[in-house]
Amino acid sequence: MSRQPDPSRRSEQSRQAILAAAADLCMEIGYAATTVEAIAARAGVGKQTIYRWWPSKAAVLLEYMRRIRDARLGFADTGDVRADLLAQTTAVQTLFGTNLGAVWRGLLIAAQSDDVAAGDVRAFLEVAVTEAKARLAKAQQAGELRADADLDMTVEIIFGPLYHAWLLRARPLPEAYMKDVLDLVFDGLKPGEGGTAAPQG
Amino acid sequence: MSRQPDPSRRSEQSRQAILAAAADLCMEIGYAATTVEAIAARAGVGKQTIYRWWPSKAAVLLEYMRRIRDARLGFADTGDVRADLLAQTTAVQTLFGTNLGAVWRGLLIAAQSDDVAAGDVRAFLEVAVTEAKARLAKAQQAGELRADADLDMTVEIIFGPLYHAWLLRARPLPEAYMKDVLDLVFDGLKPGEGGTAAPQG
Amino acid sequence: MSRQPDPSRRSEQSRQAILAAAADLCMEIGYAATTVEAIAARAGVGKQTIYRWWPSKAAVLLEYMRRIRDARLGFADTGDVRADLLAQTTAVQTLFGTNLGAVWRGLLIAAQSDDVAAGDVRAFLEVAVTEAKARLAKAQQAGELRADADLDMTVEIIFGPLYHAWLLRARPLPEAYMKDVLDLVFDGLKPGEGGTAAPQG
Amino acid sequence: MSRQPDPSRRSEQSRQAILAAAADLCMEIGYAATTVEAIAARAGVGKQTIYRWWPSKAAVLLEYMRRIRDARLGFADTGDVRADLLAQTTAVQTLFGTNLGAVWRGLLIAAQSDDVAAGDVRAFLEVAVTEAKARLAKAQQAGELRADADLDMTVEIIFGPLYHAWLLRARPLPEAYMKDVLDLVFDGLKPGEGGTAAPQG
DNA sequence: CGCTAATCGAGACGGTACGTCTTGTCTTTTG
């Protein structure tokens, strides 16, 4: 029986070809138009080889994104939480602007319609959220952040504007977008209290 | 040829049945599983009648959502911008929690993959953004809001967290979610300056 | 629901194109290599249109053969049963030698492996058998045929040799093959009794 | 390279297991449904072990049938050709009625669609035909059979009815089927000349 | 009596076709 295939016999070459083909197609023609058949054809692979190792095209692309994230999107801890957040969120914003943004956009869509994919995508997101919360928790202990701020909500306040602008409004963002967002949300929208909008320099 | 059908001969009964059927199906089985065929069948209507008047299922549902928005999601102007924002965003949050949320979720998805729908959905969103910006502009003139705050960004700071939590993380939100978000973003994430996180109560 | 499609709305053009494409492909590349996909492609037709009206490719080809049979393979009644049988069986032998033989061969195969097709093919064959038996029955009443001959068996004795030679041995047959067979089986394999092997002329 | 495998190192145990598994499956689920994969699985053997020694599943089953034939289906020579033919053809008829009939049926099918198998199956058949012709030749010399009877045709007249009834019509045959066939074809279909249809009893 | 070569069971691989499903268009019939 080959119900649970043996991972030790897996062809690493095919795996790489499939991930690359999936990502390339997604960047070229968009997530929806990227079919499993086309991925297989471009990767020079049988369809069954894809279905043997991944439950859906979403899972393939998610694995691709996981590699990107692990390589590029970690948090630093320089002692200055605003600087660290700025560095990370700017990296995210930059990535959204590249072709990889299209891949990620596709996955967020799939999560809405495919229950299986949804779990994985959500788990992926939660990893990022958890990392952010860890950095914010340290900042809270260091007195850099209000002690009463709910960290889940804080993460949403920081990343929410970026997703709203990129994913929903699809508007072009200035390079300093995240810097200005962080200034505003750290200092508050209320007038007067913290001096200028960019007082942390 | 009936390339441009005559709207005056349109059956209002069919239109209503289609809108209702589309919304109901979307709420029951989700956006992706809602097929044009199923909408037609439930509405007791031929498929062509749908394609004659709407370019896609997204357009049908968008028309449905426009009715909802016009009826329920306007901004008040009581002179207190935080109270007005709280009222409107809480209405939005509440709507997200109902079955209508599933419809809106579906449309936001469609906007990612379907270029035609994208324009309409984006236009729909911009109407909401514009209304919010109008209210914020008044607040800025009244000195309730920092004069240097970019209004597009401010809108994103206010709505972004809600969309992030609801659409992407799909986490259950406390009733007072938007109140706490507004408190945090108005007073700022920085500690100490503005007293407690919820000082206006 | 379109579970039982409405035959009155069927496209006669598609039907003809499918029958022709199926028969042509079968003659060109053989029954086994003829795929439903290829039939659809050559007929310029969607696969579903084939599956809507026929349960399998065997059914398509069987319909094709039915037309051929109805047009070409009836029995005459000239009063001379050997002459009538010779005319009909020679027509069958000739048909086996053409491309249509390949189609019929394919169907006889399908009948072995596909239970649904088997019933139809068998029914097709029984029609031919019944026609032959009818002609033989008249001959029996006219005293042209032994009164004690079982007609099913007689049909098998007449057609069996042809099928054995053509289908199983696949050997090239002389034009007069069926004449010689009929002479032998009418006069008997035993020596001496009936004079020459071809006394009926 | 192991292009031509070494027969001396072949596992006799695997060979037997494969032949048995192939025949069993063919009898249980039919020729078409018997896949090479299933044969390998049931035999507890790798697929390659089958493909190493046989070109196709038809070849496997043909080897199985060869064993059966060599053991059971020879011609005797008692001096009475009708009795000898009756003994052999009745043995064939009996075999057709067993599960082995299903195997043989499958091979006759394969011969229609698979050119490689066709040669082997045809050769198998010709061996049987040649044996029959040899016995008939002796009968001809002994004056038991018309001197002008073509022996290929005579074989077809004797075996053709059986194949027609069993393979094509798939009708249940009475035990004495071949006896009656031989009576008819030896005495002839014409009335009157030879007395009753079963005069030799 | 260990070395080495080939067969073995196992099953992943690149492919092809399957029969089903949905899309958006086209056609026929009914009110």
Add this chain to the structure above:
DNA sequence: CAAAAGACAAGACGTACCGTCTCGATTAGCG
């Protein structure tokens, strides 16, 4: 003449086998 009904061409879906290939693990002789 619009609407209902639904057949149509197109093509992706996920599955089943094909015949080839690559793995260790035996298992033979041959040296």
